[in-house]
Amino acid sequence: MAQKHQSAAAPGPEPKKRRRVGFSPADTGVEANECIKIYLVSSKEEVGSPDVSCVTPVDLNDFFDGDGKIYGYQGLKINVWINSISLHSYADITYQSTTNGDKGITDLKTALQNIFAETIVDSKDEFLQTFSTERDFIRNMVSNGEVLQSGVIDGSSINAQVAPSDLQVLRMEIGSPNAGLLYSRLVPLVLLFVDGSNPIDVTDPDWHLYLLIQKKEDKEEPLYQIVGFSAIYKFYRYPDRLRMRLSQILVLPSFQGKGFGSYLMEVVNKMAVAENVYDLTVEEPSEKFQHIRTCIDINRLLASDPIKPAIDSAVETLTKGKLSKKAQIPRFTPPLDAIEKVREALKINKKQFLKCWEILIYLALDPIDKYMEDYTCVITNHVRIDILGKDIEAPKKQVVDVPTTFEAEASFVVFKCVNGEEANNNNVQVDENKPDQEQQLKQLVEERIREIKLVAEKVSRK
Numbered sequence: 001m002a003q004k005h006q007s008a009a010a011p012g013p014e015p016k017k018r019r020r021v022g023f024s025p026a027d028t029g030v031e032a033n034e035c036i037k038i039y040l041v042s043s044k045e046e047v048g049s050p051d052v053s054c055v056t057p058v059d060l061n062d063f064f065d066g067d068g069k070i071y072g073y074q075g076l077k078i079n080v081w082i083n084s085i086s087l088h089s090y091a092d093i094t095y096q097s098t099t100n101g102d103k104g105i106t107d108l109k110t111a112l113q114n115i116f117a118e119t120i121v122d123s124k125d126e127f128l129q130t131f132s133t134e135r136d137f138i139r140n141m142v143s144n145g146e147v148l149q150s151g152v153i154d155g156s157s158i159n160a161q162v163a164p165s166d167l168q169v170l171r172m173e174i175g176s177p178n179a180g181l182l183y184s185r186l187v188p189l190v191l192l193f194v195d196g197s198n199p200i201d202v203t204d205p206d207w208h209l210y211l212l213i214q215k216k217e218d219k220e221e222p223l224y225q226i227v228g229f230s231a232i233y234k235f236y237r238y239p240d241r242l243r244m245r246l247s248q249i250l251v252l253p254s255f256q257g258k259g260f261g262s263y264l265m266e267v268v269n270k271m272a273v274a275e276n277v278y279d280l281t282v283e284e285p286s287e288k289f290q291h292i293r294t295c296i297d298i299n300r301l302l303a304s305d306p307i308k309p310a311i312d313s314a315v316e317t318l319t320k321g322k323l324s325k326k327a328q329i330p331r332f333t334p335p336l337d338a339i340e341k342v343r344e345a346l347k348i349n350k351k352q353f354l355k356c357w358e359i360l361i362y363l364a365l366d367p368i369d370k371y372m373e374d375y376t377c378v379i380t381n382h383v384r385i386d387i388l389g390k391d392i393e394a395p396k397k398q399v400v401d402v403p404t405t406f407e408a409e410a411s412f413v414v415f416k417c418v419n420g421e422e423a424n425n426n427n428v429q430v431d432e433n434k435p436d437q438e439q440q441l442k443q444l445v446e447e448r449i450r451e452i453k454l455v456a457e458k459v460s461r462k
C-alpha cells in the first residue's frame with residue numbers, strides 16, 4: 001500500500017477527533033511511546049541521517065488524553081526533529097490509512113502543539129532553513145546574560161569532547177530582555193525530558209535561568225549551543241535573607257553522563273555561597289539528580305574543617321560497643337551547631353545535610369565491614385523516624401489473647417502501645433499490618449544503604 005505522508009503542521013485536511021458512532025469498528029490504538037521517535041540535531045545534514053540515534057523522552061503517552069494512545073491510524077510513524085541550536089522542531093508523520101473507528105481519529109496536530117507549541121514549524125524546508133536563519137539564536141538571546149563562569153571549575157572533570165575553555169555558565173533574570181523568549185523555546189525540552197515538570201511562570205521576576213553554553217569556534221562567528229540549563233527561584237526569608245530553590249535542571253540528552261550536570265550544579269552552589277543566601281534547596285529531585293547532588297555535597301563537606309570534630313565524635317560512639325545489643329540506640333544525628341555551620345558556610349539545608357551525614361559516618365568507619373551491623377541499626381533507626389515521625393520510638397509489641405469460639409490457641413491480637421500506654425488501657429491501636437510494615441521498613445533500609453554505598457564508592461574513587 002502506498003504510504004500517505006503528511007507533515008504535522010501542513011495545511012490541509014488534518015483529521016479531527018470525532019465522537020463515537022454506533023457500529024464503528026473497534027480500534028485498539030497505538031501507544032504514543034511506540035510510534036513517536038525524537039531526534040536532537042545540530043545541523044541539517046543530521047536530519048534523517050542513520051548515524052543519529054533517537055533520544056528517550058520521559059513518557060510520551062502522558063501527552064495523549066486518556067490512555068496515552070493514538071487512534072484511527074494504520075502504520076503510524078512520527079519522527080520529530082529538534083534543532084538543538086535554534087530549538088525549532090518539525091514532525092514528519094507517515095501512515096498507511098485512517099479509519100474512523102469507535103475512538104475516532106486523534107488530532108495529531110493539536111497533540112504535538114501541546115508539547116512543542118510555537119517551536120514546531122510547518123514544513124521540512126522551513127525546518128532545514130532554521131539551521132542557517134536561526135544559527136545565532138542562542139548567541140543573541142544570551143548576549144545580555146551575566147557570565148558566572150568561563151571554563152571549568154578547579155577539580156571538576158568534564159569527560160567529553162568539549163574543550164573546557166568553550167564552556168560558559170550565564171545567568172539571566174526571567175524578566176530581562178529575551179530570557180522569557182529563550183525559556184519558551186526550552187519548554188518542550190523541559191516537558192519531554194524532565195519527569196513531572198511544569199513550565200515556570202515567566203511573568204514572575206524571581207525566576208532565574210542558569211544556562212550552560214558551549215561556544216564552538218566556527219567559520220565566521222562562534223556557534224552557541226545550549227548544553228544544559230537550570231531554573232532557580234529566589235525568594236524572601238524573614239527578616240533579611242533570600243533563599244534559592246532549584247526547580248528544574250536539564251542537560252541535553254547527547255551531553256548527559258559527561259559531567260555537565262555536576263558542573264552546572266557546582267556553579268549554582270558557588271553562586272549561592274557568593275551571594276550568601278540563607279540556603280539552597282532542590283524541588284523534588286529525581287533519584288539520579290539527588291545522587292549527583294549528594295556526591296558533590298559530600299566532597300564539599302569532606303573539605304570542610306568545622307564539621308570534622310562532630311563526625312569523629314559520632315564515629316567514636318559508634319565504634320565503642322555493640323549497638324545492636326543496647327536497649328536504646330543513640331540517634332547519631334549531627335549537633336545543631338554543625339547543622340547551622342554547614343548551612344551558613346555551604347548553603348546545604350538541614351534535610352540534605354542529614355542525608356550526607358549518614359554517608360560521612362559510613363566513609364569514616366574503618367574497616368566498614370566490622371561496623372556494618374551497628375551502622376545498619378543506626379540507619380534503620382533513622383528510616384523508622386523518617387516514616388513514623390520524630391517522637392515515635394520503635395513500637396513496643398504486645399500480644400493479647402482474645403476470647404473466641406474458634407481455636408483458642410490460634411486467636412490473639414497484636415497491639416501497638418501509644419506513648420508507652422499499657423495494652424490493657426483502652427487507648428491502643430490494633431496493628432494488623434505489622435508484618436507488612438516491618439518488611440517495608442527492611443526494604444527501605446536496604447534501599448538507603450544501597451544509595452549510601454553508591455555515593456561512597458563514587459566519592460572514594462574520585
Ligand SMILES: CC(=O)SCCNC(=O)CCNC(=O)[C@H](O)C(C)(C)COP(=O)(O)OP(=O)(O)OC[C@H]1O[C@@H](n2cnc3c(N)ncnc32)[C@H](O)[C@@H]1OP(=O)(O)O
Pocket residue numbers: 193194195246247248249250251252255256257258259260261262263282283284285286288289291292295296299458459462
Ligand atoms: C529538580 C529537578 O529538576 S530533578 C530532574 C533532573 N533532571 C532530569 O532528570 C532530566 C534528565 N537528566 C538530566 O538532565 C541529567 O542527566 C542530570 C541533570 C540529571 C545530570 O546531569 P549529567 O550531566 O547527566 O550528570 P553528570 O555527568 O554530571 O554526572 C554523572 C555521573 O557522575 C557522578 N558524579 C557527579 N559528580 C560527582 C562528584 N562530585 N563526585 C563523584 N561522582 C560524581 C555521578 O554520580 C554520575 O554517576 P554515574 O556515571 O554513575 O551516573
